[in-house]
Amino acid sequence: MVRALRAIPTADAPGDEAGTRLRLVEAAGEVFADQGFRDATVRDICAAAGVNLAAVNYHFGDKRGLYLASLRYSMAAARDLHPVEAPAGSDARERLRHFVHALMRRMLGEGRPAWHAKLMAREMVDPTDALDTVVDEMIRPAFGVLARAVADLLGERSTRSERVKLACHGVIGQCMVYRHCMPVLRLLGTQPAAGTTASDLADHIAAFSLAAIDGTARRGATTPRVGAGSHGGRRR
Amino acid sequence: MVRALRAIPTADAPGDEAGTRLRLVEAAGEVFADQGFRDATVRDICAAAGVNLAAVNYHFGDKRGLYLASLRYSMAAARDLHPVEAPAGSDARERLRHFVHALMRRMLGEGRPAWHAKLMAREMVDPTDALDTVVDEMIRPAFGVLARAVADLLGERSTRSERVKLACHGVIGQCMVYRHCMPVLRLLGTQPAAGTTASDLADHIAAFSLAAIDGTARRGATTPRVGAGSHGGRRR
DNA sequence: GTGCGTATGAAACAGTTGTTTGAATCTTCT
DNA sequence: AGAAGATTCAAACAACTGTTTCATACGCAC
Numbered sequence: 001m002v003r004a005l006r007a008i009p010t011a012d013a014p015g016d017e018a019g020t021r022l023r024l025v026e027a028a029g030e031v032f033a034d035q036g037f038r039d040a041t042v043r044d045i046c047a048a049a050g051v052n053l054a055a056v057n058y059h060f061g062d063k064r065g066l067y068l069a070s071l072r073y074s075m076a077a078a079r080d081l082h083p084v085e086a087p088a089g090s091d092a093r094e095r096l097r098h099f100v101h102a103l104m105r106r107m108l109g110e111g112r113p114a115w116h117a118k119l120m121a122r123e124m125v126d127p128t129d130a131l132d133t134v135v136d137e138m139i140r141p142a143f144g145v146l147a148r149a150v151a152d153l154l155g156e157r158s159t160r161s162e163r164v165k166l167a168c169h170g171v172i173g174q175c176m177v178y179r180h181c182m183p184v185l186r187l188l189g190t191q192p193a194a195g196t197t198a199s200d201l202a203d204h205i206a207a208f209s210l211a212a213i214d215g216t217a218r219r220g221a222t223t224p225r226v227g228a229g230s231h232g233g234r235r236r
Numbered sequence: 237m238v239r240a241l242r243a244i245p246t247a248d249a250p251g252d253e254a255g256t257r258l259r260l261v262e263a264a265g266e267v268f269a270d271q272g273f274r275d276a277t278v279r280d281i282c283a284a285a286g287v288n289l290a291a292v293n294y295h296f297g298d299k300r301g302l303y304l305a306s307l308r309y310s311m312a313a314a315r316d317l318h319p320v321e322a323p324a325g326s327d328a329r330e331r332l333r334h335f336v337h338a339l340m341r342r343m344l345g346e347g348r349p350a351w352h353a354k355l356m357a358r359e360m361v362d363p364t365d366a367l368d369t370v371v372d373e374m375i376r377p378a379f380g381v382l383a384r385a386v387a388d389l390l391g392e393r394s395t396r397s398e399r400v401k402l403a404c405h406g407v408i409g410q411c412m413v414y415r416h417c418m419p420v421l422r423l424l425g426t427q428p429a430a431g432t433t434a435s436d437l438a439d440h441i442a443a444f445s446l447a448a449i450d451g452t453a454r455r456g457a458t459t460p461r462v463g464a465g466s467h468g469g470r471r472r
Numbered sequence: 473g474t475g476c477g478t479a480t481g482a483a484a485c486a487g488t489t490g491t492t493t494g495a496a497t498c499t500t501c502t
Numbered sequence: 503a504g505a506a507g508a509t510t511c512a513a514a515c516a517a518c519t520g521t522t523t524c525a526t527a528c529g530c531a532c
Contacts, residue, residue: 020509036362038274042490052511057491059509125361126272127419135423143424165426166440173413174406180416181408183363187371188379190401204402208448215447256479278520288481293521295479 021059023049026113029070033115036122037067068130071123074116075138082106084142092152097206099146100175104202107179121179146171153210154217167213174205257295259285262349265306269351272358273303304366307359310352311374318342320378328388333442335382336411340438343415357415382407389446390453403449410441 027049031040042056042063049055060066082105086098107117120138123131147159150167158164178185178192178201185191192201263285267276278292278299285291296302318341322334340346343353356374359367383395386403394400414421414428414437421427428437 036272036274038272041488043488052509053490054492054511055509063490121361124417124420125357131419132423135420139420140424143426162429166437167444169413169421169426170410170441170444172417173409173411175409176413176416177405177409180412181360183367184360184371184375185405187368188376190379190405193398201402205406208403208406208452211451212444212448215451216444277518279518288479289520290481290522291479299520 020049020051020055024051024055024059024066025070025073028066029074029113029119030115032067032070033118033122036126037063037128042066064128067128068133071119071130071134074119075134077112078106078116078120079138081112084145092149093210095145095149096153096171096210097202099142099149100171100206100209101199101202103142103172103175104178104198104205107175108198108201110198117179121176125180143168143172150213153213163216167209167216170212171205171209174209175202256285256287256291260287260291260295260302261306261309264302265310265349265355266351268303268306269354269358272362273299273364278302300364303364304369307355307366307370310355311370313348314342314352314356315374317348320381328385329446331381331385332389332407332446333438335378335385336407336442336445337435337438339378339408339411340414340434340441343411344434344437346434353415357412361416379404379408386449389449399452403445403452406448407441407445410445411438 024045028040028045031045031048035044043053045066046053046055056063056066060069082102084099084102086095090098105111109115109117120134123134144159146168147164150171151157151159151161151164154161154163154167156164182191260281264276264281267281267284271280279289281302282289282291292299292302296305318338320335320338322331326334345351345353356370359370380395382404383400386407387393387395387397387400390397390399390403392400418427
């Protein structure tokens with residue numbers, strides 16, 4: 001009765017964060033990531049977190065509230081650990097390479113809980129009402145960084161040009177395949193060889209994409225393809 | 237009791253196909269595609285098909301059996317309507333273009349029930365034990381066609397080379413983005429402009445990929461990039 | 473028509489799930 | 503210590519879901 005009136009306890013109690021709330025968010029993230037929102041049961045999550053069944057409703061209102069919390073938690077971690085913005089002053093090629101590297105590290109969850117990217121991959125294929133938030137807080141800013149780099153390389157002024165959009169989709173698609181289709185690749189036998197790092201894959205994707213952009217820019221463009229940022233050497 | 241002994245009635249009764257079984261498979265495909273296996277209820281499916289609740293278990297054993305049936309139905313349709321093999325005698329560029337066009341038509345479900353590709357997209361992100369079948373009957377043969385074309389373009393003899401695999405993943409990823417991430421693209425505002433056909437997108441992806449392959453082949457390869465199948469002109 | 477195997481129908485079953493409840497325990501401030 | 507509030511706990515609730523049951527209608531050879 002009291003609970004119904006209180007707006008879910010202290011949404012971000014500072015001292016508490018080592019306690020039930022945090023354990024719940026992390027366990028939930030993992031379970032949601034590999035079972036999906038519907039298949040994951042609050043009983044499983046609570047067992048994994050080692051907390052009582054009622055804790056979910058007490059701390060997060062309901063199952064969806066917990067889901068949203070682990071989604072936010074995951075987004076914050078990705079932003080902090082793998083920023084997509086290259087150091088100031090980088091040229092366009094460098095910016096694109098940096099973006100691909102960051103995105104691939106996010107995809108493969110390198111160095112951090114692997115469920116972060118899984119969780120968001122699910123949210124894309126099977127969107128809940130939380131997708132708006134994910135797009136606004138995570139994807140749109142990142143896309144802007146990529147689009148700027150691609151537009152510069154293509155000699156386009158605006159990032160809204162159709163050519164820029166299509167090229168960006170291509171770059172992103174090449175990265176996503178390693179998150180969305182990994183089970184297929186494994187069955188196919190074409191999964192990256194053991195020991196292949198996110199960085200290795202990113203190197204290939206960046207080179208592939210830059211070659212494509214150079215090639216298509218040359219063909220269709222009216223502006224010199226070597227336009228923006230051409231002084232940068234090849235990395236590694 | 238009798239039912240338990242009989243191995244599910246006439247798995248493919250020829251005359252019956254206009255009846256309950258078919259209506260069920262089609263309704264199920266649609267519901268499974270946009271709700272997912274777990275979220276879809278047999279009650280919803282039966283209502284959509286206009287058949288009795290017990291029909292699912294009678295005709296398909298259980299829910300999973302029905303799921304498998306609509307998956308097979310969908311795969312057969314994709315193979316028949318959008319074959320990935322180019323006409324015999326086509327050169328490598330042409331074969332790659334043809335593959336991309338077919339794959340994109342499958343992705344966007346052009347001309348046919350749109351749920352086919354959705355269904356398989358789900359199966360990839362959230363695999364059930366049916367994924368083996370999908371890979372063996374659908375994906376592996378298709379991948380072989382692509383890999384052959386790419387290997388020829390790169391001047392590689394074997395389709396198992398790491399470079400070939402990576403390039404194939406890139407091509408496939410570019411196509412998949414329009415199936416897996418459409419809700420995101422819509423929210424982002426970068427979805428293909430109204431009136432854009434699968435063929436338009438395929439043209440871009442094929443050109444992008446060919447430019448990339450040309451560029452990277454030139455750099456790294458030891459064999460002339462114009463090696464296999466170079467007599468073909470550019471299409472359209 | 474009669475019998476027999478097949479298909480459909482309405483209702484009930486059994487298990488699981490998210491959520492709620494009210495008491496018990498812990499924390500914190502005076 | 504003691505009161506007040508926050509948190510945890512075991513148990514129950516209510517709704518939903520896949521599946522089963524058994525009775526009924528249909529199609530067809532004889």
